[in-house]
Amino acid sequence: MQFIKSIIVTLLIVLPGCFTMYAQEVTFNKDIAPLIHRSCTPCHRPGESGPFSLITYEDVAKRASFIKTVTRNRYMPPWKPDVHDTLFINNRKLSEKEIQVIATWVNNKMPRGENRKNTTIPIPSFNTGTQYNRLPDLVLKMQRPFLIKGDNMERFIVFKIPYELPDSANVEAVEFISANKKLVHHANFAICAAPEKEDIHAGDDFINVTEDDRSKYIQYDAFQKNMVYYGGWIPGAAYESYPKGMGWVMPRKGVILLTMHYAPQGKEEQDISGLNLFFTKSTIKRKINLISIGSGGIGEKDIDPYFFIPAEKIKTFQVKVVTPGMDQSVLYVWPHMHLLGKKFRAYAVSPKGDTIQLVTIPEWDFNWQELYRFKHLVKIPQGSVLTVEGSYDNTSNNPNNPFHPPQTIYSSGDMKSTDEMLTLVMLTFPYQKGDETLELVQP
Numbered sequence: 001m002q003f004i005k006s007i008i009v010t011l012l013i014v015l016p017g018c019f020t021m022y023a024q025e026v027t028f029n030k031d032i033a034p035l036i037h038r039s040c041t042p043c044h045r046p047g048e049s050g051p052f053s054l055i056t057y058e059d060v061a062k063r064a065s066f067i068k069t070v071t072r073n074r075y076m077p078p079w080k081p082d083v084h085d086t087l088f089i090n091n092r093k094l095s096e097k098e099i100q101v102i103a104t105w106v107n108n109k110m111p112r113g114e115n116r117k118n119t120t121i122p123i124p125s126f127n128t129g130t131q132y133n134r135l136p137d138l139v140l141k142m143q144r145p146f147l148i149k150g151d152n153m154e155r156f157i158v159f160k161i162p163y164e165l166p167d168s169a170n171v172e173a174v175e176f177i178s179a180n181k182k183l184v185h186h187a188n189f190a191i192c193a194a195p196e197k198e199d200i201h202a203g204d205d206f207i208n209v210t211e212d213d214r215s216k217y218i219q220y221d222a223f224q225k226n227m228v229y230y231g232g233w234i235p236g237a238a239y240e241s242y243p244k245g246m247g248w249v250m251p252r253k254g255v256i257l258l259t260m261h262y263a264p265q266g267k268e269e270q271d272i273s274g275l276n277l278f279f280t281k282s283t284i285k286r287k288i289n290l291i292s293i294g295s296g297g298i299g300e301k302d303i304d305p306y307f308f309i310p311a312e313k314i315k316t317f318q319v320k321v322v323t324p325g326m327d328q329s330v331l332y333v334w335p336h337m338h339l340l341g342k343k344f345r346a347y348a349v350s351p352k353g354d355t356i357q358l359v360t361i362p363e364w365d366f367n368w369q370e371l372y373r374f375k376h377l378v379k380i381p382q383g384s385v386l387t388v389e390g391s392y393d394n395t396s397n398n399p400n401n402p403f404h405p406p407q408t409i410y411s412s413g414d415m416k417s418t419d420e421m422l423t424l425v426m427l428t429f430p431y432q433k434g435d436e437t438l439e440l441v442q443p
């Protein structure tokens with residue numbers, strides 16, 4: 001009996017060991033490639049933001065220990081929201097298990113693994129020039145390259161991109177594109193309708209708002225009055241896409257006023273930026289609205305305390321806005337601060353006292369901003385109080401502080417990278433019954 005017991009005990013100890021050994025046969029072809037191709041290659045391929053490609057076995061094996069480190073410390077893939085990130089459909093975060101699988105593979109000296117026929121697995125096909133799931137229907141870009149002088153000056157340039165289509169078009173996705181994204185501090189685009197008889201090609205094709213006489217800008221005023229949609233891009237962000245039947249309509253004839261904010265550069269560089277547009281035949285039954293709260297938007301004057309950050313101070317500001325009119329459904333939230341930003345939080349409290357989480361970024365990073373898209377539309381009842389809160393570190397201990405020694409920082413409304421902002425942009429619709437349970441998919 002004692003003997004049988006000890007055999008059983010031995011088996012119990014040895015067997016799980018065998019199974020783990022077997023389970024740990026982690027190979028590139030079987031385990032690593034699918035993970036890398038899903039979570040890394042969309043950015044780490046030619047033409048995208050990643051500094052090198054992560055596609056083939058060689059690409060990945062060559063940087064194996066680096067990859068083990070950046071996945072373990074969650075630097076890559078970039079994803080900044082806190083635990084409520086489960087609310088978001090565009091969540092890029094790797095699971096603990098996936099991080100462990102990468103580590104195991106690297107520790108085991110990167111076995112390649114076998115396929116039935118050859119030893120390399122097929123490389124997934126990506127569409128060049130877009131992160132969306134298909135090629136754009138229309139690409140509208142600046143008409144010629146813009147030269148950015150290497151004089152360490154910050155520049156705001158408004159480009160006018162005229163266009164004419166056979167007919168108006170329903171937009172299901174829009175994506176900012178740039179030949180040189182690393183130069184771009186942020187970009188905004190206004191899609192403006194133009195009257196049929198208007199000469200959309202007349203006048204300047206760009207205005208240098210920083211260096212030119214600002215009165216030149218008046219020539220674009222007429223377009224701006226007919227703005228149909230307004231969107232933007234911040235470093236790290238991908239495309240914006242809308243569920244079926246929702247979105248906005250691109251007028252048949254118009255201009256895009258693309259405001260480019262170029263960061264200061266030490267060497268001369270060129271850029272061509274623009275938009276990829278993806279159209280749909282489905283009618284847009286619900287037009288999306290963009291609401292901006294805080295600096296440059298609703299409640300700007302009510303930021304509390306008054307928005308300035310003295311040198312060597314850490315300060316927190318809040319802005320509270322009551323949702324007007326009717327119940328709203330939120331599709332995206334887009335938090336925005338600049339270089340001194342440390343923490344960001346936005347939530348709503350309904351008239352019944354329920355707290356509705358929108359987004360929390362515990363460690364703000366200017367380089368990794370995103371439009372966070374909810375899995376389910378989030379209902380904000382009429383009369384809810386929306387709070388946007390941001391903390392800023394203007395001390396010399398903040399490595400991102402653009403000034404040494406630190407200076408008093410304001411929000412001058414110019415949106416310079418050395419000014420600060422506290423803004424939450426939301427893409428919303430008027431609420432309809434059943435919105436909370438709509439199944440939204442990420443294309």
Ligand code: HEC
Nearest residue numbers: 036039040043044049050051063066067070071076077078
């Ligand atoms: C949203 C785009 C994006 C995704 C997704 C992404 N990367 Fe990156 N990655 C970048 C960019 C841009 C940089 C260069 C800037 C930087 O280092 O912060 C970078 C840098 C890196 C670096 C160099 C870091 C350093 O300190 O120089 C490594 C290694 C890396 N990525 C690995 C990965 C791995 C592995 C994945 C997937 C698990 C991944 N990345 C997913 C965009 C991305």
